[in-house]
Amino acid sequence: MYNRKLNLDICEEESCFLWGPRQTGKSTLLRLCFPDARRYDLLLSTEYRRLIAHPGLVREECEAAGLTGETQQNPVIIDEIQKVPDLLDEVHWLIENRGLRFILCGSSARKVRRGHANLLGGRAVRCELFPLTSAEVPELDLSKALSDGLLPRHLQSRSATRLIRAYLGDYLREEIAAEALVRNVPAFSRFLEVAALSNGELVNYANIARECAVSAPTARQYFEILEDTLLGAMLPAFRKRAKRRTIGAPKFFLFDVGIAGHLARRGPVQQGSELFGKAFEHFLFMELRAHASYSGTCYPISYWRTAAGAEVDFILDDGRVAIEVKSSEMVRGRHLRGLRMFREEHRPDRSMVVSLDSRPRITADGIEILPWRDFLGRLWAGDIVPTP
Numbered sequence: 001m002y003n004r005k006l007n008l009d010i011c012e013e014e015s016c017f018l019w020g021p022r023q024t025g026k027s028t029l030l031r032l033c034f035p036d037a038r039r040y041d042l043l044l045s046t047e048y049r050r051l052i053a054h055p056g057l058v059r060e061e062c063e064a065a066g067l068t069g070e071t072q073q074n075p076v077i078i079d080e081i082q083k084v085p086d087l088l089d090e091v092h093w094l095i096e097n098r099g100l101r102f103i104l105c106g107s108s109a110r111k112v113r114r115g116h117a118n119l120l121g122g123r124a125v126r127c128e129l130f131p132l133t134s135a136e137v138p139e140l141d142l143s144k145a146l147s148d149g150l151l152p153r154h155l156q157s158r159s160a161t162r163l164i165r166a167y168l169g170d171y172l173r174e175e176i177a178a179e180a181l182v183r184n185v186p187a188f189s190r191f192l193e194v195a196a197l198s199n200g201e202l203v204n205y206a207n208i209a210r211e212c213a214v215s216a217p218t219a220r221q222y223f224e225i226l227e228d229t230l231l232g233a234m235l236p237a238f239r240k241r242a243k244r245r246t247i248g249a250p251k252f253f254l255f256d257v258g259i260a261g262h263l264a265r266r267g268p269v270q271q272g273s274e275l276f277g278k279a280f281e282h283f284l285f286m287e288l289r290a291h292a293s294y295s296g297t298c299y300p301i302s303y304w305r306t307a308a309g310a311e312v313d314f315i316l317d318d319g320r321v322a323i324e325v326k327s328s329e330m331v332r333g334r335h336l337r338g339l340r341m342f343r344e345e346h347r348p349d350r351s352m353v354v355s356l357d358s359r360p361r362i363t364a365d366g367i368e369i370l371p372w373r374d375f376l377g378r379l380w381a382g383d384i385v386p387t388p
Contacts, residue, residue: 001032002136002152005294005380006129008033011075011103015095015120018105020129021230021255023151023167026105029129030077034103037074038065042083055086059094069099082106088120095123110228128230130290131256134373135380142372146269146279149258150286164262168192171231182225187214191222195232195252196263200278200285202249203234223252231255233289238302238315240346245307257282271356277327281313284325284354284372288314291379299385310338315348317385322351329356331369339367350384 004025010016011034020026030037040058042048051057062076076094078087081104094100104124131150134140148160157163182188194211209219226232235251254260257279261269269279285301292299300318305311314323322342326335331353339351343365352368354375361369370378378384 002132004029004129005133005135005290006127007294008103008127010125010127011101013101015075015091015100015102015124016104016127017081017109017124018103018127018129019109019230020107021131021151022107022171023153024129024131025152026107026129027079028152030079030103030105034074034077037077037103038062038067039077039079042078042080048083051087052084055084055090058087059090062094062098062100067098067100069101072100075101075103077103077105079105080107082108082110092120092123095120108229110225128293130293131286133287133290133380134376142280142283143269143271146257146276146283147261149256149261150283151256151258154258160258161262164258168259168262171229176225182222184214187212187218188222188225191219193263193265195223195226196254196260198252199254199260199264200251200282202247203252204249226252226254231259235285236300236302238304238319240319244310244341244345247305247307251303253282253285255286257286271327277325280327280372281325284323285314287376287379288316291385295382295385297385304338304342306341310341312338312342315342319346320349321384322346322348324351324353326353326355329358331355331357336363336367340365 002025006029008029018026018030040047040051042051078091081087091102091104095102102124132152132155133150137155145155148154149164154160154163176182176185176188191208191212191214194208198208203223205216205219209216212219223232227234232252232254235253237246237248237250239248260282261279266275269276288301292301299316302315303311303313304315312322313325315321316323322339324335324339328335335353339353342348343351350368351366352370352375354370354372357369357371360371360374363369375384
């Protein structure tokens with residue numbers, strides 16, 4: 001059992017949406033935090049058929065149980081809420097008229113949002129659960145994490161490849177085909193492979209569309225589907241004006257380094273290889289995303305690249321922190337070129353390199369060199385970006 005960093009204390013006072021990709025552990029976390037809660041699990045076929053035919057049953061059953069805001073001990077949990085969006089009207093009524101609290105859990109907000117379903121008009125707080133982080137896995141094995149990813153079942157398994165293959169099959173069948181999010185599932189399947197091959201690179205819709213034999217607008221729509229189903233995120237370019245001309249296109253990362261590796265068919269990640277460096281950067285991006293969300297700071301994360309090719313991997317908190325990622329065991333002066341150029345123009349409060357170095361050190365001009373474990377320990381302790 002992992003000690004998850006997502007704090008659900010707010011759900012004891014307010015209704016919440018809890019979103020997260022499949023198998024990140026949402027249901028397990030809710031059972032642990034609210035073992036006695038009334039629960040509706042729409043993954044159960046009997047429950048799904050019952051409530052899709054009669055959404056009002058939730059309201060009638062809560063009324064029959066005598067639940068009100070004053071008597072309610074635990075929130076009412078509805079798992080996989082996107083499967084029956086009409087339930088949100090009943091939830092809305094119960095919040096407004098009975099003062100009840102709900103946790104509405106799901107793996108995709110797309111069907112709810114695109115179908116113009118009732119999103120409760122700001123009456124529910126949004127929470128998101130990510131794959132596991134270094135702060136939740138004692139003595140994390142970096143090589144295994146980069147090869148198999150950080151979904152709980154995959155990280156624990158000795159045969160993660162089979163589980164990942166099954167995971168992707170379920171995703172294509174349930175999230176894409178069953179919800180009719182795309183008309184051409186084979187083309188979308190090919191798109192997933194191409195997106196994985198360009199994971200962490202600048203997004204060029206025309207090039208990706210050409211690889212998938214679809215139009216550029218369709219490729220853009222496919223990326224939107226990945227974002228809406230929480231299977232990927234764009235990393236925007238840092239846009240504060242400066243002297244040097246910079247690149248404005250975003251980068252794209254899939255939500256889990258193991259899923260990206262399987263789709264790209266890269267096999268086990270070996271330290272010292274180019275693939276290791278890309279997977280290492282991806283892993284750190286996911287740590288930053290999770291920390292920004294779980295800590296409540298929600299600081300923006302971007303990257304910086306000049307037209308001449310100088311780059312800094314991550315810019316945090318509107319330019320206050322600049323981070324370069326290097327999979328080298330000894331960071332040298334040539335690795336600091338991008339950071340030093342960024343410092344000249346934007347003067348961040350802190351600039352650092354996260355690497356495989358064995359010990360932390362600081363250069364003469366104040367750049368911090370941090371071993372990855374040191375960096376992540378400081379990140380989750382609130383030392384990199386202060387938490388509220």
